[in-house]
Each structure stands twice: as structure tokens, then as C-alpha cells.
Amino acid sequence: MSIRRSALAVGLTASLGAVACGATTTTGAVSPAPIVTETTSVASTAASTAASIAASPSPTPTAPPEFTSKITKVTRDQVKYSWRPGCPVGLNDLRMITMTYWGFDDKAHTGQLVVNASVAEKITSVFEKLYDFRYPIKRMEPVDKYKGDDYASIDADNTSAFNCRAATGSTNWSQHAYGLAVDLNPRENPYVEADGAHAHSNADDFVDRPLKKPGVINADDRVVKAFASIGWGWGGDWTGTKDYQHFSQSGR
Ligand SMILES: [Zn+2]
Numbered sequence: 001m002s003i004r005r006s007a008l009a010v011g012l013t014a015s016l017g018a019v020a021c022g023a024t025t026t027t028g029a030v031s032p033a034p035i036v037t038e039t040t041s042v043a044s045t046a047a048s049t050a051a052s053i054a055a056s057p058s059p060t061p062t063a064p065p066e067f068t069s070k071i072t073k074v075t076r077d078q079v080k081y082s083w084r085p086g087c088p089v090g091l092n093d094l095r096m097i098t099m100t101y102w103g104f105d106d107k108a109h110t111g112q113l114v115v116n117a118s119v120a121e122k123i124t125s126v127f128e129k130l131y132d133f134r135y136p137i138k139r140m141e142p143v144d145k146y147k148g149d150d151y152a153s154i155d156a157d158n159t160s161a162f163n164c165r166a167a168t169g170s171t172n173w174s175q176h177a178y179g180l181a182v183d184l185n186p187r188e189n190p191y192v193e194a195d196g197a198h199a200h201s202n203a204d205d206f207v208d209r210p211l212k213k214p215g216v217i218n219a220d221d222r223v224v225k226a227f228a229s230i231g232w233g234w235g236g237d238w239t240g241t242k243d244y245q246h247f248s249q250s251g252r
Contacts, residue, residue: 065108067131069099071120079114079162081148087164089178094162095120096142099127101159104136104214111140114162116179119249122230123161123182129226136215138185154245155200157187168243181248182232184223188215189236189244209236209244217244 074094076083083091097113097120108131115123130137138157146152153160162179166172168191175181190203198207210218217223217236224234233251235243 064102065100067100067128069097069124069128071124072096072098074114078142079144082114082142082144082163084164087177088173089116089162089164093117094179097124097127099124100131101127101137101140102131102134104138106134106136109137109140111137111159112142113140113160113182114142114144114179115182116162119180119230126226126230126232129229130223133222133226135223136185138187138215151199154183154186154191155202157185157202159184159186175248175250175252180250181246182227183245184217184247185215186245188213189217191235191243191245192241194240206244209242 072095074083074091074096076091078096079091079094083094093116094114095117097115099111099113100108101111103109113123113127137159140159141153143150143153143158143160143163146156146158148163148165150163150165153163159182161176161182163174163176165174165177167174176183187200187203188206190198190200190206192198192207196207198204206213206216212218217234219236224236227234227247232247232249235246235248
């Protein structure tokens with residue numbers, strides 16, 4: 001999409017206000033009029049409305065907002081808790097993606113994801129697909145909103161990417177520490193050890209696979225394929241421990 005291609009507003013500080021799902025959002029309203037404004041006003045997260053008539057799997061008679069995104073550099077303040085000197089990726093090599101996502105409330109929302117600059121465009125294209133699928137996402141906030149606390153972010157069912165931390169159960173850097181991994185709907189897609197153990201009791205109903213529930217990722221489904229289209233592997237394909245929320249460039 002041209003909007004996305006032209007959206008690298010380097011140096012622009014993302015407007016970090018109302019992005020939380022369930023909180024205020026600029027894209028909650030569904031415009032009844034199919035006003036097609038394919039403009040470059042990417043700073044406006046309130047989407048232009050396009051009646052994507054043929055392709056739209058819209059569950060409602062009115063067209064939801066078109067997917068929009070912008071990619072901006074990350075400021076020190078934006079990753080106050082999740083980045084520090086010594087992390088395996090430099091601050092200049094991170095990007096903030098501000099983009100539309102589909103909520104469990106069947107409405108469009110605006111979320112933010114911090115990723116490695118080298119994958120920002122590709123990851124945006126994946127999330128554009130997920131939006132077009134109307135794949136529901138609970139919330140999408142930088143893990144800094146949780147002071148870099150991975151457990152708290154997961155417990156809030158938050159979709160996130162960059163976090164300068166060790167891999168779970170390891171002293172090695174996680175792929176998240178490079179901004180090269182995404183955790184998607186972590187409550188619906190828990191990290192499950194080989195014996196079925198998992199750390200978050202609110203995920204008790206989401207441990208088994210296959211499982212047909214909103215937001216749940218199953219083997220070879222369209223979510224897995226969307227990430228596979230950019231070469232990213234899924235933690236649900238691991239043997240032994242399964243990390244159903246986890247997608248990464250390395251597959252680990
Ligand atoms: Zn992960």
C-alpha cells in the first residue's frame with residue numbers, strides 16, 4: 001500500500017496518546033460513507049474509509065476503516081524500560097509501527113509495535129493481512145507500558161514485539177531483544193511446556209490445539225501463513241515446549 005511505503009517519517013515522534021485497546025481510540029467509529037481518500041495523510045490514524053467492496057469480509061454492512069500504518073524512529077523515552085545500553089540492538093535500529101488492528105469488539109483500533117528497523121515494513125505487511133482477515137487482537141501496546149515486564153504484558157493479553165530480555169528459561173537473549181519476534185494474543189496463545197504447564201491461569205482454556213476460538217492460532221492457519229510469507233517461523237511448531245504466541249525471523 002502506498003500509504004505504508006511513504007510512511008517512514010524518520011525522526012517523527014509518534015503521537016503516543018490514545019492507542020490502548022479498550023481505552024480511547026481514534027478509529028473506533030465506523031464511517032457510514034465510503035469516502036475513498038487514498039491520501040498520504042499517514043499521520044492521521046483515523047483511517048480514511050474505503051469500501052473495499054469485492055474483497056471485504058466485513059461482518060457488518062458498513063465498511064470498516066482502511067488499514068493505515070506509519071513507521072517512525074523510536075525515542076529513548078518510548079523505550080525507557082525495555083531498552084538500555086548493552087542491548088543487542090541499538091536504539092537507532094528500532095522502529096515504532098503505529099497501525100490499525102481489528103479488535104475482539106469487531107471494531108478497528110490503533111496499536112503500536114516496536115520492532116527491528118530491518119523488518120518494520122515486512123511486519124506491517126503481515127499485520128495488514130491480519131487486519132484484512134479480521135483476525136481479532138486484544139491489545140497492542142509497547143511493552144514499556146508494562147515497564148518492560150513481560151509477565152504483566154502477557155497477563156494483559158498484550159501483543160508486543162521488542163523487549164530487551166533473555167529468552168524464557170534461558171540466559172541467552174530472546175529474539176525479542178533484537179526486535180525480531182512478535183508475541184500475538186498471548187492469552188489465547190500461551191507458552192506451554194511439554195507437560196502442559198503454563199504460567200498464566202487466564203490462559204487455562206487455551207492450552208490445547210487445535211482449538212477453534214477467536215484469536216487462537218492453529219497449525220498452518222492463515223495467521224501462521226501470513227508470517228510464513230515473510231519467512232518467519234511459529235513457536236507452535238516447536239517440539240516439546242510450544243510457544244503459540246511467538247513468531248520470529250529465526251524461527252527460534
Ligand atoms: Zn515471544
